[in-house]
Structure formats: C-alpha cells, structure tokens
Amino acid sequence: MTTPQNWRKSSRSATGNACVEVGALADGAAVRDSKDRAAGHFTADRAQWSTFVAAVKADRFQQ
Structure with missing residues (x-):
C-alpha cells in the first residue's frame, strides 16, 4: 500500500465542518x-x- 499524497478538500465545502x-x-x-x-x-x-x-455526478445519492 502506498501513502496517499496531495490531500485536498473540495472548494465547495468553503468553511463548512462536514468535509472530507x-x-x-x-x-x-x-x-x-x-x-x-x-x-x-x-x-x-x-x-x-x-x-x-460517476454516481455523484449523476446525482444518484439523496441528501
């Protein structure tokens, strides 16, 4: 297993606390x-x- 690199947070999350x-x-x-x-x-x-x-882009998840 390699170590994940270049961690980034979505620019859409702004200053929100529920981010990945x-x-x-x-x-x-x-x-x-x-x-x-x-x-x-x-x-x-x-x-x-x-x-x-692809599923996220197709809006296949409910909020």
Missing part, C-alpha cells in the same frame, strides 16, 4: 474526515473511485 478530503494513490484514491485526520482513511481502487464519482 481526498488523497491520490497510485491506483485510486483515499478518503478521510477533515475534522479527524488521525482516525485514518479508506481507499478505493481506480475502478471503484470512477464508479463512485
């Missing part, structure tokens, strides 16, 4: 809670991450 950060992996992405970075992160491979992003 995404870090780049060689073959996917890692996601963590921006308020509790020490809690760790979960990972998704490239195919899983692409499927998730």
Whole structure:
C-alpha cells in the first residue's frame, strides 16, 4: 500500500465542518474526515473511485 499524497478538500465545502478530503494513490484514491485526520482513511481502487464519482455526478445519492 502506498501513502496517499496531495490531500485536498473540495472548494465547495468553503468553511463548512462536514468535509472530507481526498488523497491520490497510485491506483485510486483515499478518503478521510477533515475534522479527524488521525482516525485514518479508506481507499478505493481506480475502478471503484470512477464508479463512485460517476454516481455523484449523476446525482444518484439523496441528501
């Protein structure tokens, strides 16, 4: 496993407290809670991450 690099928070989160950060992996992405970075992160491979992003863009999740 590689260490996630270049963690970033969405520019749409502004100063909100309910944010996640995404870090780049060689073959996917890692996601963590921006308020509790020490809690760790979960990972998704490239195919899983692409499927998730496509679902978000298609508005397949309810708020």
